[in-house]
Amino acid sequence: MPSGRTSHATSARPRRPLPLLLLGAGADSASERGVNCPGGLPPASDPELVRRAHAARKALGDRAFILGHHYQRDEVIQFADVTGDSFKLAREAAARPTAEFVVFCGVHFMAESADILTSPHQRVVLPDLAAGCSMADMATFDQVEECWDTLEDLGIAADVVPVTYMNSSADIKAFTGRHGGTVCTSSNAQRALTWALGKGSKALFLPDQHLGRNTAVLQLGMSLADCVVWDPHAPGDTGGLTPQALRDAAVILWRGHCSVHGRFAADCVHDVRARIPGVRVIVHPECVHEVVLAADLVGSTEKIISTIEHAAAGSSWAVGTELNLVQRLAKANPDKTVVFLDKTVCYCSTMNRIDLPHLVWALESLARGQVVNQVTVEPQAAAQARVALDQMLALPA
Numbered sequence: 001m002p003s004g005r006t007s008h009a010t011s012a013r014p015r016r017p018l019p020l021l022l023l024g025a026g027a028d029s030a031s032e033r034g035v036n037c038p039g040g041l042p043p044a045s046d047p048e049l050v051r052r053a054h055a056a057r058k059a060l061g062d063r064a065f066i067l068g069h070h071y072q073r074d075e076v077i078q079f080a081d082v083t084g085d086s087f088k089l090a091r092e093a094a095a096r097p098t099a100e101f102v103v104f105c106g107v108h109f110m111a112e113s114a115d116i117l118t119s120p121h122q123r124v125v126l127p128d129l130a131a132g133c134s135m136a137d138m139a140t141f142d143q144v145e146e147c148w149d150t151l152e153d154l155g156i157a158a159d160v161v162p163v164t165y166m167n168s169s170a171d172i173k174a175f176t177g178r179h180g181g182t183v184c185t186s187s188n189a190q191r192a193l194t195w196a197l198g199k200g201s202k203a204l205f206l207p208d209q210h211l212g213r214n215t216a217v218l219q220l221g222m223s224l225a226d227c228v229v230w231d232p233h234a235p236g237d238t239g240g241l242t243p244q245a246l247r248d249a250a251v252i253l254w255r256g257h258c259s260v261h262g263r264f265a266a267d268c269v270h271d272v273r274a275r276i277p278g279v280r281v282i283v284h285p286e287c288v289h290e291v292v293l294a295a296d297l298v299g300s301t302e303k304i305i306s307t308i309e310h311a312a313a314g315s316s317w318a319v320g321t322e323l324n325l326v327q328r329l330a331k332a333n334p335d336k337t338v339v340f341l342d343k344t345v346c347y348c349s350t351m352n353r354i355d356l357p358h359l360v361w362a363l364e365s366l367a368r369g370q371v372v373n374q375v376t377v378e379p380q381a382a383a384q385a386r387v388a389l390d391q392m393l394a395l396p397a
């Protein structure tokens, strides 16, 4: 979708699955969003970029509020008024009703959540609309509706409560709200799944199978056999499962994953232990089950940050999460050894779409009165998604 247009989410009509957004140079309106920036994108080599960003920021003053996700580049995060994970940032946006523009340095589903939680007069801007999330794209509206139709045909939908991770599109959050479910984050997945299994006898956890499995098995004490994986690409209409397997399962996991956290393997944990004696390994719960089992600690982005901040001087840490954050943790904790868990460098490529040229372009456009890359969620979908987000806020402690 070209920049300067509005990005919509809807749940009222069937949608074609979105193609995965490809990275690359040049305008390709069929497969890339955001590469056509009206007014011209400053070149990445422009030595004036930092000065221009400061100038545009100053010109906007309190009219703009800039949110920066922990996985953003250093060159971008330096301009954030607040940093955090997706949920914290959505709440921060909602707590700034006077800001006319909320500039979200993160990915598309986060900007959608900010639009749902902010007031109607506020405009949420994503500096590059190509900043999507491969995990969120793994559960499309049509696929999830087809899954639900099957559960209804089998007579078990009434027992199933959907739980969707924050990392999902507004359409999927709206589906969850319509069917009496809740949104969750990596910090409250245990409470969300416990709540869902108290309300119904089964949960449909989407789109991240790993967060769902790690939560069910390691935090709720369920067995791996209690969980089945619904594959939206399997032939037939039962997600590659037998009707009996669906009837017997306590948790139906959606076959989605994070392409960044999914890269870590148990061997990475063994290797780092051999290389750094006494190292402690902390990983995000989006990592595969075997990695989480091999690690010393598992926790959300916020928990990883606070664990390392409070660790003893001289301690060593290998961290299994996005590389921008690990590098900043290493810089902010010079009295500790902080290394990336994998030997291979791996950034989140879509998070990295937000770079300084796009931020400068968005801020300068806003400063001269041109709203670009606004992300909006259609009112009906927003209202239904809000039900699921509010349910998350009301989860029992």
Ligand code: SF4
Pocket (backbone or CB within 6 Å): 071, 107, 132, 133, 134, 135, 136, 167, 258, 259, 260, 261, 322, 348, 349, 350, 351
């Ligand atoms: S780190 Fe993973 S879940 Fe987060 S935006 Fe990137 S692909 Fe999506």
